[in-house]
Amino acid sequence: MGSLIAAYTVAWGVLMLYVLTLAARQRKLHRTLQKLESASATTTTGPHAR
Amino acid sequence: MASTSSLRSPSTWVFAATLGLLIVSLWWNLVGAPTEATMGTIQRIFYYHVPSAAAAWTALLLNAGASLWYLVRRSPVADALALAGAEVGLAFLTIVLITGPIWARPVWGVWWVWDARLTLTLAMWVMYASYLILRQLTPPGSLQPRLAAALAVFFAADIPIDYMSIRWWRTQHPSPVLFGGPDSGLAPRMLTALLISMAAFLAVMGCLVWLRYRQEMARGRLAALRQRQLLLEES
Numbered sequence: 001m002g003s004l005i006a007a008y009t010v011a012w013g014v015l016m017l018y019v020l021t022l023a024a025r026q027r028k029l030h031r032t033l034q035k036l037e038s039a040s041a042t043t044t045t046g047p048h049a050r
Numbered sequence: 051m052a053s054t055s056s057l058r059s060p061s062t063w064v065f066a067a068t069l070g071l072l073i074v075s076l077w078w079n080l081v082g083a084p085t086e087a088t089m090g091t092i093q094r095i096f097y098y099h100v101p102s103a104a105a106a107w108t109a110l111l112l113n114a115g116a117s118l119w120y121l122v123r124r125s126p127v128a129d130a131l132a133l134a135g136a137e138v139g140l141a142f143l144t145i146v147l148i149t150g151p152i153w154a155r156p157v158w159g160v161w162w163v164w165d166a167r168l169t170l171t172l173a174m175w176v177m178y179a180s181y182l183i184l185r186q187l188t189p190p191g192s193l194q195p196r197l198a199a200a201l202a203v204f205f206a207a208d209i210p211i212d213y214m215s216i217r218w219w220r221t222q223h224p225s226p227v228l229f230g231g232p233d234s235g236l237a238p239r240m241l242t243a244l245l246i247s248m249a250a251f252l253a254v255m256g257c258l259v260w261l262r263y264r265q266e267m268a269r270g271r272l273a274a275l276r277q278r279q280l281l282l283e284e285s
Contacts, residue, residue: 003156007095007149011102014148015254018141022261029265032272039279 061260068253075243075250083243095153097243100227101251102145103171107209109139109255110178114206117199126270129195132202133185134262138255140178147175158222166215167223174212177205 079097086093113135120128150168151161162168181201188194216223217230227236227244236244 001091003092003152004094007098007152010148010152011098011145014141014145015258018138018258022258022265025265025269029268029272032276036272036275036279039283 064253065257068250068257071246071250071253075247078243078246083240084237086240089157092153092156095149097247098251099146099149099153100244101248102142102149104248105251105255106139106142106146107213108252109135109142109259110174110206110209111135112259113139113178113202114209117202117206120195120199121203124195127267129199130263130266130270131259132199133182133266134259136178136181136202137262138258140175140182141258142251142255143171143175143178146171163222165221165223166219167212167221170208170212170215174205174208177208181205 075097079094083094083097085091113132116128116131116135119125120132150171154163155161181198184201185194185198188197215221216226225234227234235241
């Protein structure tokens with residue numbers, strides 16, 4: 001029974017870990033997007049803007 | 051309003067259906083399928099081990115197909131699909147390589163034997179791990195996608211050999227229960243459990259590949275925008 005629980009836990013654990021890495025990468029993408037948005041706002045409204 | 055529109059999205063329903071299928075398969079694996087006479091409860095590991103292998107092979111075949119497509123057309127869509135296939139395939143291969151020894155220890159008395167199936171699967175894990183490391187270490191925009199695609203097509207040769215290994219050679223690994231000839235087969239309720247589990251794992255694999263593919267496409271578009279923004283700031 002212990003082996004069965006271990007095997008099922010490993011399977012779910014590996015999948016959960018992968019989903020967590022996807023979520024972390026998604027957050028990183030979101031931060032990059034926010035930086036780009038603020039940089040683009042500065043470029044269009046900043047001192048060089050016409 | 052945003053939450054309402056996201057609920058209407060087809061992908062939300064696909065993800066919910068996949069989760070439902072996983073729960074149904076868990077019931078079949080633990081309750082619905084009868085306990086095997088010789089091995090007892092430990093045989094139920096089979097309902098996760100075999101579908102994980104099927105999901106891994108399918109994702110890695112997708113990687114090979116997309117890589118071939120990339121070599122012919124140089125499409126960023128193909129490159130993103132290849133990356134997604136390799137990552138998800140490697141995750142499922144990891145499950146195969148851990149659940150296998152957990153089953154083998156009480157049944158065979160050893161965690162591992164160097165038979166054809168086990169060795170080829172381990173070699174496959176090393177190949178695709180090195181493929182992903184190569185993609186991480188080489189700078190994007192250079193020869194990286196082409197080199198990765200060529201390697202992926204070469205590595206894909208291991209997939210049919212790994213699949214056929216228990217048919218071609220006498221191995222310690224159990225012989226196939228599906229498409230394995232007149233001696234293969236399963237009790238009807240065991241077969242139902244296996245097929246439901248297979249469908250659930252393939253659906254999870256599909257969802258993960260789709261998510262990773264979309265993420266990679268978004269990353270590529272953001273990198274291009276960032277480049278444009280830098281040029282704009284310099285000018």
